[in-house]
Amino acid sequence: MIFEEFNPNIHNSRQVAELVFDVDMRVFRRIFRSKEDAINAIEKKLLAKYEYDLQNPDCDSKFNFYxxxxxxxxxxxxxxxxxxxxxxFNFLDDALFYFKKLKLMQAFGLTLVKFVDKRTLSHINEDDYYLAEIATKTSERCQGIGKSIMQHIIEEAKEQGFKRVVLDVDLKNNKAFKLYESMGFKIFDKKSFKLGRVEKDTYSMEYVFPSNNV
Structure with a gap:
């Protein structure tokens, strides 16, 4: 497998947006009028972020989208x-970026998604390697792709001297939870949020490296 930073000149931005939608499907469906509207907003965000990064090459970002x-x-x-x-993640910075770069309703929808995330995702320490989003193509599931990706992430985090790998999993995503648990991740927190029709419950999970790793 090859891990490569997102580049719309190389990668199909539509397919990538569809996978981002899959990460938080239930929330996107509740906030946007349709799946199509949500994917369109996600794709526009990805393209806008790519252009921003090109125009600001000296920006020291600790986020990588592969x-x-x-x-x-x-x-x-x-x-x-x-x-x-x-x-x-900085909620205010993200929201301002959306409203500056996207159509009003797209920005509003993505800001609501980010608002839900802010209340259900883990707080990250400076020595944490945080897996914020992971998704595999439907046609590739149950073939060991997810496990291979996780093994790559764990190995990279270990090589770079992080103390732990952190991720959040939706309580209703039992297959993902079982995969992470089988690989040594442990629950360290549980978060819930509900606002109108939007509801999200997550487990915060961690994979802690032995202390001699750092």
């Missing part, structure tokens, strides 16, 4: 991951 594909078939998208290396 597209994963088959090493022998570059056109075959396997999944996506968004990681944060010791930094929490």
């Amino acid at each position: 597209v994963i594909y088959h090493k022998d078939i570059p056109s075959k998208l396997l999944g996506i991951v968004l990681v944060s290396k010791g930094e929490n």
Whole structure:
């Protein structure tokens, strides 16, 4: 598998947006009028963020958004991951970016999604490697792709000297929970949020490296 920073000149931004939608499908469906509207907003956000990063090459970001594909078939998208290396997402900065770069309703919808995330996702320490988003293509599931991605993430975090890998999993995503548990992740927190029709419950999970790793 190849992990490569998202580049819309190389990767299919529509397919990538569809995978981001899958990460938080229940919340997106409650906030946006349709799946199509949600995916359109996500795609516009991805393209706007890519352009911003190009125009601000000196910006020291600890966030990396990777597209994963088959090493022998570059056109075959396997999944996506968004990681944060010791930094929490800034809700206000993200919201301002959306309203500056996107259409009003797209910005409003994505800001609501981010608002829900702020109340249900883990707080990150500077020595945490945080797996903020992970999704695999439907056609590639149950083939060990998710496990291979997780093994890669754990190994990278260990090599870079982080104390633990942190992720959040929806309580209703039992398959993902069982995968993470089987790989050594432990629950350290549980969070719930409800606002009108929007509801989200998550387990915060951690994979702690032995102290001699750092």
